[in-house]
Amino acid sequence: MQTSPDLWLFFVLVFGVIVLPGMDMAYVAGSALTAGLRGGAAAVAGIVAGGMLHVAVGATGIAALLVLWPAGFDALLVGGAAYMAWIGWCILRAGATAPSASVGAAPRESPVQSAIFGRAILTCLLNPKAYAFMLAVFPAFIHSAQHSIAEQAVRLGAIVAITQVMVYGAVAVFVASARQWAGVSAHGQRWTARAVAAALIGGSALTLVFGWRPLVL
DSSP: OOOOOOHHHHHHHHHHTTSSSSSHHHHHHHHHHHHHHHHHHHHHHHEEEHHHHHEEEEEEEHHHHHHHHHHHHHHHHHHHHHHHHHHHHHHHHHHTTTOOOOOGGOOGSSSSHHHHHHHHHHHTOHHHHHHHHHHHTTHHOOSSSSSSSHHHHHHHHHHHHHHHHHHHHHHHHHHHHHHHHHTTTTTHHHHHHHHHHHHHHHHHHHHHHHHHOOOOO
C-alpha cells in the first residue's frame, strides 16, 4: 500500500510540534525522573491516550469551539499552566526532601504507575497548544477522497501516536538514564529535580505569556 504524500507532510508537522519542549514533554521528563523508566513509560502511554482523545476532539470539531471562543481557550490555558506549575512544585519538594540513598533503591516512594498514566492523560488534555494545532492543521488532512473521515482520523491518529512514542519515549529513556547516574549522589539528584521543576514552572509561565488570547469586545 502506497503512503499518501499528505500523510508524510502531516508527520513532519506533527513531529515539529511534538519535538518542541512543552507540557507533555516536561511531564514525561518529570515522571521518568521521579519514578524511573517505568514511570516515564507510563507517562508516555498516558500522553498517547490523551493524544487519541485530541484526535477525536479534532475530528468532531470541538477544538474549533475552544479556540474560536477566547474565554474558553484562556480558561483551558490557565488550568493547564497551573497544573504544570503544580507538578513542578511537587517535584521540587520531593527533590528537596530526597534521602541520601540511591534513587533506584527506593521504589516504594515512586508514584503509582496507574496514577502517572491518569495524570499524563490530564496533562495532555489540558494542553491548549494541542487544540490550536487541531484547529490549524487537522482540518486540512481529515478530508480525503479515498477514505472516510473516520478512516482518515484513524490514519492520522496512528501518525500522532507513533510520533509521540518516538519522541517522548526517547525523552523518558534519556532522563531515566540520567536519573540512575545522579542517583549515586544525593546532591546530583536534588539538582536534577530542581532543573526539571524549574523547566515545568518556567514553561507554565511562558505558556500563559505566549498563549493568552485577549478578549476582544
